[in-house]
Amino acid sequence: MTFPVEAFEDGSEPAENGPPNFLVLDNLSISIIETDGSYHSLLKDESLASPQLSTQELEDVRSDLRENRQIEPLITEDMNGQEQILVFRPADRTPALSEEPRVIQMGLSTAPLSRILWRQWLIFMGLSAVAVAAGVLIYFSVINRTLRPLSTIVQSVKNIDASNMKGRIPEEQGQVEVDSLSASFNDMLERLERSFDQEREAKEKMRQFVADASHELRTPITSIHGYLEILLRGAAKKPDQLATSLESMYGETNRIIKLVEELLLLAKLDRQPELPLERVDLSRLIMSMQTQLSVLAGNRNVRLSIEKDLYGYINPDKIKQVILNLFQNAVQHTHPDEGEILVSLCRESSRLHLSVTDNGTGIEESKLPHIFERFYKADISRSHRYGGAGLGLSITKSIILAHHGEVSVNSTRYEGATFHVYLPIR
Numbered sequence: 096m097t098f099p100v101e102a103f104e105d106g107s108e109p110a111e112n113g114p115p116n117f118l119v120l121d122n123l124s125i126s127i128i129e130t131d132g133s134y135h136s137l138l139k140d141e142s143l144a145s146p147q148l149s150t151q152e153l154e155d156v157r158s159d160l161r162e163n164r165q166i167e168p169l170i171t172e173d174m175n176g177q178e179q180i181l182v183f184r185p186a187d188r189t190p191a192l193s194e195e196p197r198v199i200q201m202g203l204s205t206a207p208l209s210r211i212l213w214r215q216w217l218i219f220m221g222l223s224a225v226a227v228a229a230g231v232l233i234y235f236s237v238i239n240r241t242l243r244p245l246s247t248i249v250q251s252v253k254n255i256d257a258s259n260m261k262g263r264i265p266e267e268q269g270q271v272e273v274d275s276l277s278a279s280f281n282d283m284l285e286r287l288e289r290s291f292d293q294e295r296e297a298k299e300k301m302r303q304f305v306a307d308a309s310h311e312l313r314t315p316i317t318s319i320h321g322y323l324e325i326l327l328r329g330a331a332k333k334p335d336q337l338a339t340s341l342e343s344m345y346g347e348t349n350r351i352i353k354l355v356e357e358l359l360l361l362a363k364l365d366r367q368p369e370l371p372l373e374r375v376d377l378s379r380l381i382m383s384m385q386t387q388l389s390v391l392a393g394n395r396n397v398r399l400s401i402e403k404d405l406y407g408y409i410n411p412d413k414i415k416q417v418i419l420n421l422f423q424n425a426v427q428h429t430h431p432d433e434g435e436i437l438v439s440l441c442r443e444s445s446r447l448h449l450s451v452t453d454n455g456t457g458i459e460e461s462k463l464p465h466i467f468e469r470f471y472k473a474d475i476s477r478s479h480r481y482g483g484a485g486l487g488l489s490i491t492k493s494i495i496l497a498h499h500g501e502v503s504v505n506s507t508r509y510e511g512a513t514f515h516v517y518l519p520i521r
Contacts, residue, residue, distance in 0.1 A: 121143070122143060122206065123138065123201070123202065123203055123204070124143035124144060124145045124179065124200075124201070125142075125200070125201050125202075126145035127198070127200075130195040130197060132150070134200075143173060143202060144175055144177075145173065146172060146173040147173075148169075152169070153198075156183050157196055160185050160198065168180050168181060173202070178205045179203060179205065180203050181201065183200055183201075184201070185198065185199070186198060186199045248276065252280070255284065266281065312351065315351045316347075318343065318347045319344050319347050319348065322340040323344075354486070357487075358486070361469070361489065365493070368493070368497045370413060370494075370497045370498065372409055372410055373408065373409070375408075375409050375414075376405070376406050377409065377414070377449075377518075378402060378403050378405045380411060380414065380415070381399065381401055381418065381438065381440055382399070384415065384419075387419075388422055391419075391422060391426055393431055395429055395430075395433075395434035395436055396434065396435045396436070398437045398438070399437075399438050400438070400439035400440070400441075401439070402440060402441050405441075407518050407519070408521065409518060410494075413494045413497070414494070414518075416491075417494050417516065418449075418451070420490060422438065424488065424514070425451055425455065428453060428455035428512070429453045429511075433454075434454065434455060435453065435454045436453050437451070438450075438451055443517075445519065445521070446500075446518060446520060447517070447518045447519075447520060448516070448517055449518065450513055450515050450516070452512070452513040453511050453513075455511050457506045457507050457509050457511055458504070458508070463504060463506060466488055467488050467491075467502070469486060470485040470489075471485050471488075472485040491516075498518055498519070499519055500519060501516075502515065502516050502517075503515050
């Protein structure tokens with residue numbers, strides 16, 4: 096701030112009426128400090144009173160002015176106890192060298208600044224409180240929006256157990272990560288459900304298997320036990336009854352041995368489904384069984400339709416067992432004199448097609464899905480007649496699956512049946 100100082104260069108006193116009105120401010124004080132240390136106010140009486148500097152403070156200010164050094168503002172109080180910020184400027188452009196320089200002292204009250212600072216502080220604190228409150232609201236809103244889908248997942252998972260695997264978690268909840276997590280949970284639940292279903296099915300099959308095996312074993316054992324009772328009651332002393340009983344018990348023991356062997360074979364295939372395979376001429380293998388098949392067929396007409404030189408990686412013993420099982424099944428369901436059985440082998444693309452066809456009684460359509468199940472008997476009367484336990488076709492399927500092949504059946508009631516076996520060439 097610059098003031099006209101020409102009026103004071105001659106040492107005259109300022110006019111009593113004071114400076115112009117535009118310099119009058121309630122929170123401002125302006126004084127000239129004379130060479131003798133006296134103060135002359137340049138503003139009206141209603142302005143602030145100029146604070147009086149101590150002798151040392153005034154000497155420091157004049158020293159800084161003489162040497163053109165920067166004068167730091169001072170903060171002090173006037174006679175009325177009001178705090179002011181003081182700045183200093185030289186009053187004379189060319190002060191006399193023999194005298195102390197006159198100084199213009201300008202003071203500004205700190206009260207308005209304090210009020211402004213307090214107001215700014217209150218505004219800041221108010222805005223901070225509003226910001227914190229808004230932040231808390233937004234935080235809880237976001238947390239609630241984020242955790243609600245997770246709570247849904249947790250609740251859904253709690254409601255799922257081994258007896259209830261049908262529940263699923265909603266996969267469209269508005270959050271990509273949560274939706275992805277829900278989809279992963281649902282995939283896991285589907286796999287678990289399939290595993291539980293397979294376990295229940297396996298347990299049910301095992302229970303049924305044990306029950307059927309026990310039934311099949313109990314029948315011949317009961318028969319043997321009955322013959323032994325007859326012998327112990329005196330039949331052993333009668334040659335005819337003794338021979339009949341021994342022959343019957345021999346047949347029943349053979350039946351038990353066959354059943355046990357079949358059960359052991361099925362257990363082995365279940366435990367170790369892979370078989371040692373070798374490259375074999377399947378055409379020659381089947382042709383070598385022609386005599387054996389003719390003996391089993393009796394008076395039935397047996398025809399072979401075999402393409403030559405068809406090689407495949409197979410287990411010869413197990414494939415022979417498959418052919419015998421299918422052939423015996425055809426023998427059991429055809430007429431002893433008018434029955435016809437066709438065994439054929441050909442190549443279809445990258446696999447070998449073996450089929451056994453008969454003109455027997457056929458299989459009812461409702462029974463076709465169960466024909467390869469263990470202990471399943473499509474015709475119970477024929478099973479009792481031929482002593483079968485219903486394991487032949489189950490063993491056939493297990494052997495073919497161990498060769499990575501397929502087995503199926505086509506049949507119409509009273510029009511015969513055809514069993515198809517497909518084996519990979521490599």
